[in-house]
Amino acid sequence: MNDPKDVRIRLLSWLLRSPLGLRLVQALLAGRPQKPHHHVSADFFLEMARAAYASRTRPVVWSNIFVPSELFWGLGIVPFFPETWAGLAASMGLSALGVSQAAALGYPVDLCTVHRSAAGLRVSRLFPRMDAVVATSHTCDLASQMLSNFAHAEGKPFFLLDVPQRENKEAVDYSTAQLQRLIEHWCETLGIVFDLDRLRHALHLSNKARTLALEVAMLREAQPAPLRGSGMRDQLGMLTAMFGHPSGIRYYQTLRDYTRQRITSSQPEQTLQRVRLYWMHLMPYFESELLSHLEDDLGGVVAWEEVSTIWWDELDERDPLRSLARKMVSLFFNGPIQRRAEMALRLIQRYHCQGAIHFSHWGCRQSAGALHVLRARLRQEGVPLLILDGDCIDPSNLQLGPLHTRLEAFIEMLL
Amino acid sequence: MKAYTDNGPTVGLFSSFVPRELLFALGCVPVRVFPTATKPTLAEMYLPRNFCALTRNLLASFLEEERPRIQAVIFTDDDxxxxxxxxxxxxYVPVPIWGYLxxxxTNDSLAIRRFASLLADLSREIESHTGNKLTVGHLRSAIAVYNEQRHLLESLKASWLRGNLPTLLYRNLRRLALTEHPQRANEALQHQVNAMSASMPSEVQVNKATDAGTRLLLIAELATPTSVVRQIESTGARVVTEVSDLDELSVAQQVPEKGETLEDLLASLAEAHLTKPxxxxxxxxxxxLDYLAQLARDRGAHAVICAYSKFCDLPLAEYPLLQAEMERVGIPVLLLELEDEVLSGQHRTRIEAFLEMIRHK
Structure with a gap:
């Protein structure tokens, strides 16, 4: 399945599995001109890579992105999120490889490219070892289905967290009981020792990072917008992996300071700012002219992104599992579309947006399924919504010409 | 019981996980919703084109209907x-939603307890619409009605598997059981059972395909389109099992009727529905996969046809593993991704070529 002629695969595979290779990557990244918070996130992901690929001291559990990361860090487990790494691979130009390998495995082409790409990258040996797999049932059917496929293929234990749609006490009770069972299952299968204080400490770190992230969110209310929305495309990865790890605090502290400095020095990242926008769902992970055209040519400012939103309340360190259960259940993608729509309206008002753009990633049924309802609700409040069909993983599925035309017409209408 | 059921509202269901017993006990006539629209065109205004074809067809069916026979629907969070x-x-659909289940x-004790509690919540929602109160007596009687139906359907399945009942008639009877008033459906099923036992096998209309022909296992979501079954059996092959809500994925086991309290009965219903195939x-x-492999062995299936709705993620994502597992034991698999009930020329050719290939193996 692995194409031995692909030098990039061989090189990456070696780099990721070799402590020396990872040090080399770290040194190369440190020398590159990057924003300060990107250095923190690069170090964080390299540390994760080191623990997952090159070291065997801690168990590696594959997961979808909506299992609370505090759980992993608080149990001494290294999480591996195939969805996030599929996005990372796309940013490195490897999506075609993942997608073609998935086709060879028999995955139909109409499935979401994020998950197909992850399936392809797994068989290309670009992913690390797997000791167990966990997934939540909510938000995205395919994530948990593919993870259960991976676990089956590798003969590893799989645990499904069945997350209810309604947010109420019974739903939180049920989710809490499942988290308890999950920990018992991991103690048995992975040989980990449950230390309540360590889990509480992870929640403590998460809360500190959350406070800082909320400060960033407040700073981003400023006009002109201090940050480029396109530069925040990695936020979902941060929100779902860093909380509960010390890097989360470092990352949001650095991002907060950087944002504040942009405001105080009157140096917004984006110079041409004509229309403020709310961006819904994902953005292309690969370099694309779509966002640069919006930002630099048309002056569209992505003032806030839906997936950058801290959706959960402060976690109660005295009752960690219940807090994490509440975090899962309260996710804005969970439940009826009204939850997403009402959050959008609050954020549109908060960030003084004149319109919203929904990037409908190919094959993502949960996000695109009720757009008609979402658009009608936003229209009721006088907010126009532009729906862009595209792909955040596969550049060949992003038709720039028609998308540019639609963006131009939308911005013109808003001015 | 009869006083409730004769004039009760007809409530549409989209999932085999909703216990029909519960609705029937509350004076409703629960019916499974099948798409009637030939094309999903009307739904495309509301749902994306790359959205589950079955779902689009279901929506289009209701948007097309001027006077729906269904008074309300119950939704689930299936996918x-x-x-x-x-x-x-x-x-956008002028048929009210009476509940969301x-x-x-999962089906461990935690899940069963939760499901039983959610069924109690659903019953309270339905009570508020019908004005009928759920009682132990009514629920027990309703369970008995559906247990009788399960018994009759098992009997008909046995006849079908022996070749004494044509596949299309057998499937029609199963569909009738899902879409008609349960007591009227039971009468029709009983009538067919009586007719079968009164006739010698040689007198009933025996399926033309013999046991020597190619035996097929079908897998679908709601039901394999009739056009696919007709195409298969017109070539002399024989369908020997269908893993879909229409047949094998429905609750086949008898649900215990002896519970003393509503909680006992709801727990029995919860367990029966969560532990079905x-x-x-x-x-x-x-x-x-173990279940499908065992079923294929038990029925002596030579091949599998997956008749899935296009863009229906869960079965499509499972497909590569299913294919690998079946082919490991020498059973070839064909995947059809269907837009609607109508079989295209291309699909016909693929089915013919697949069956031809199996015959020459």
Missing amino acids: DSSRRLRDVWAE EVPR PAPRTRAIRRR
């Missing part, structure tokens, strides 16, 4: 498609 369909339905994806939504791949 992303049903969740989004509910969002759209609530805004969350169905656990696994569908992809449970993410229990090993259990599902």
Whole structure:
């Protein structure tokens, strides 16, 4: 399945599995001109890579992105999120490889490219070892289905967290009981020792990072917008992996300071700012002219992104599992579309947006399924919504010409 | 019981996880909704084109109907498609939603307890619409009605498997059981059972395909389109099992009727529905593949045809594993991704070529 002629695969595979290779990557990244918070996130992901690929001291559990990361860090487990790494691979130009390998495995082409790409990258040996797999049932059917496929293929234990749609006490009770069972299952299968204080400490770190992230969110209310929305495309990865790890605090502290400095020095990242926008769902992970055209040519400012939103309340360190259960259940993608729509309206008002753009990633049924309802609700409040069909993983599925035309017409209408 | 059921509202269901007994005990006539629209065109205004074809067809069917025979519907959280369909339905379809039942994806004691409690919540919602109160007596009687139906359907399945009942008639009877008033359906099923036992096998209309022909296992979501079954059997091959809500994925076991309290009876219903044969939504791949492999062995299937709705993620994502597992034991698999009930020329050719290939193996 692995194409031995692909030098990039061989090189990456070696780099990721070799402590020396990872040090080399770290040194190369440190020398590159990057924003300060990107250095923190690069170090964080390299540390994760080191623990997952090159070291065997801690168990590696594959997961979808909506299992609370505090759980992993608080149990001494290294999480591996195939969805996030599929996005990372796309940013490195490897999506075609993942997608073609998935086709060879028999995955139909109409499935979401994020998950197909992850399936392809797994068989290309670009992913690390797997000791167990966990997934939540909510938000995205395919994530948990593919993870259960991976676990089956590798003969590893799989645990499904069945997350209810309604947010109420019974739903939180049920989710809490499942988290308890999950920990018992991991103690048995992975040989980990449950230390309540360590889990509480992870929640403590998460809360500190959350406070800082909320400060960033407040700073981003400023006009002109201090940050480029396109530069925040990695936020979902941060929100779902860093909380509960010390890097989360470092990352949001650095991002907060950087944002504040942009405001105080009157140096917004984006110079041409004509229309403020709310961006819904994902953005292309690969370099694309779509966002640069919006930002630099048309002056569209992505003032806030839906997936950058801290959706959960402060976690109660005295009752960690219940807090994490509440975090899962309260996710804005969970439940009826009204939850997403009402959050959008609050954020549109908060960030003084004149319109919203929904990037409908190919094959993502949960996000695109009720757009008609979402658009009608936003229209009721006088907010126009532009729906862009595209792909955040596969550049060949992003038709720039028609998308540019639609963006131009939308911005013109808003001015 | 009869006083309730004769004039009760007809309530449409989209999932095999909703216990029909509960609705029937509350004076409703629960019916499974099958698409009637030939094309999903009307739904495309509300749902994306790359959305589960079955879901789009279901929505289009209701948008087309001027006077729906269904007075209300119950939704479940079976998958992303049903969740989004509910969002759209609530805004644009003039048939009220009387309940939203969350169905656990696991079947351990925790999940069964939760499901029983959710069934109690659903019954209170329905009570508020019908004005009927759920009682132990009514629920026990309703369970008895559906147990009788299960018994009759098992009997008919045995006849079908022996070749004494044509596949299309057998499937029509199963569909009737899902879509008609249960007591009237039971009468029709009983009538057919009586007719079968009164006739010698040589006198009934025996399926032309003999046991020597190619035996096929079908897998679908709601039901394999009749056009696919007709095409298969017109070539002399024989369908020997269908893993779909229409047949094997329905609750086949008898549900205990002896509970003393409503809680006991609801727990029995919860357990029966969560422990029925696994569908992809449970993410229990090993259990599902073992179940399918065992079924293929038991029925002597030579091949599998997966007749899935286009863009229906869960079965499509499971497909590569299913294919590998079946082919490991020498059973070839054909995948059809269907837009609607009508079989295209290309699909016909693929089925013919597949069956031809099996015959020459």
